[in-house]
Amino acid sequence: xxxxxxxxxxxxxxxxxxxxxxxxxxxxxxxxxxxxxxxxxxxxxxxxxxxxxxxxxxxxxxxxxxxxxxxxxxxxxxxxxxxxxxxxxxxxxxxxxxxxxxxxxxxxxxxxxxxxxxxxxxxxxxxxxxxxxxxxxxxxxxxxxxxxxxxxxxxxxxxxxxxxxxxxxxxxxxxxxxxxxxxxxxxxxxxxxxxxxxxxxxxxxxxxxxxxxxxxxxxxxxxxxxxxxxxxxxxxxxxxxxxxxxxxxxxxxxxxxxxxxxxxxxxxxxxxxxxxxxxxxxxxxxxxxxxxxxxxxxxxxxxxxxxxxxxxxxxxxxx
Ligand SMILES: Cc1cc2nc3c(=O)[nH]c(=O)nc-3n(C[C@H](O)[C@H](O)[C@H](O)COP(=O)(O)OP(=O)(O)OC[C@H]3O[C@@H](n4cnc5c(N)ncnc54)[C@H](O)[C@@H]3O)c2cc1C
Numbered sequence: 001x002x003x004x005x006x007x008x009x010x011x012x013x014x015x016x017x018x019x020x021x022x023x024x025x026x027x028x029x030x031x032x033x034x035x036x037x038x039x040x041x042x043x044x045x046x047x048x049x050x051x052x053x054x055x056x057x058x059x060x061x062x063x064x065x066x067x068x069x070x071x072x073x074x075x076x077x078x079x080x081x082x083x084x085x086x087x088x089x090x091x092x093x094x095x096x097x098x099x100x101x102x103x104x105x106x107x108x109x110x111x112x113x114x115x116x117x118x119x120x121x122x123x124x125x126x127x128x129x130x131x132x133x134x135x136x137x138x139x140x141x142x143x144x145x146x147x148x149x150x151x152x153x154x155x156x157x158x159x160x161x162x163x164x165x166x167x168x169x170x171x172x173x174x175x176x177x178x179x180x181x182x183x184x185x186x187x188x189x190x191x192x193x194x195x196x197x198x199x200x201x202x203x204x205x206x207x208x209x210x211x212x213x214x215x216x217x218x219x220x221x222x223x224x225x226x227x228x229x230x231x232x233x234x235x236x237x238x239x240x241x242x243x244x245x246x247x248x249x250x251x252x253x254x255x256x257x258x259x260x261x262x263x264x265x266x267x268x269x270x271x272x273x274x275x276x277x278x279x280x281x282x283x284x285x286x287x288x289x290x291x292x293x294x295x296x297x298x299x300x301x302x303x304x305x306x307x308x309x310x311x312x313x314x315x316x317x318x319x
Pocket of ligand 1: 017021022040044046052055086088118120121123144249279280282288289290
């Protein structure tokens, strides 16, 4: 791991912010294109939370999130990528088209000709009244991603916490795995009669009372509902609170995000600005490891070719 001192102002070809699946794939590709590439990350990849993913192709027995990140980091470093653990606080364009300058929390700066933002999202977490949050995720009592692990909860008693359309859609999705899916409101149900009818027709139960307590235990998630004497037990609970894109750095470069802070889908292929690409969860779309891998590879290749073009290293007819 490289460390940078304040004011160093080191210059590289490409800076990648983020060492999750997207950033590390981009780093591997760029290192193999013989670019001087540095990955700066603040140690908060969501993949580090994955207890065991079973939908990453090539790992039929599953792979533990931290193992995947460790393997991917080693792989990129083996080909010459540098990894630095630090928070990037600021990104700005340099004058005269000289690329970008990033300022780290330590005050150190990095100058780069190109930039890939692979900064991910922040999961909006459920607050437990008892039980350890991370242990509950690890044991499967608390889950955040039906696409990732709904399969593992086939035929179980599943609760979805969230009373809006997002929660309803998640409950309906989980219905393909289990007959026993209940949508429970955090505060009050915010669904139209038509939406309630659709849920009823698909066999999703809706509880009307407000949730008072969430207790994660080894025996499951106990949910106390206003007006009910006993808590209800579920095998697993999916909070449907969505996530918040970590797109502050993109916003520093211009009005590049939508009102929800999402970066447009085309950012991994067409770029955001000349010399700036984004990849992975931070851009609009499906938040999955496989998607992040593909987008990281694409962003890296497009940026590499853009730099070649700047340097006159492509066939004129290729442009
Ligand atoms: C509990 C859980 C289980 C999941 N299970 C699965 C699964 O089974 N299968 C699957 O496909 N997906 C799963 N996912 C989703 C998967 O983790 C993400 O899709 C994947 O990690 C996205 O990769 P990414 O590189 O885009 O972002 P991330 O992996 O989140 O990485 C973002 C990186 O950006 C860095 N960063 C952000 N801002 C800054 C900054 N200002 N300065 C420095 N660094 C910064 C972070 O430190 C991090 O390194 C799961 C997610 C969760 C939460």
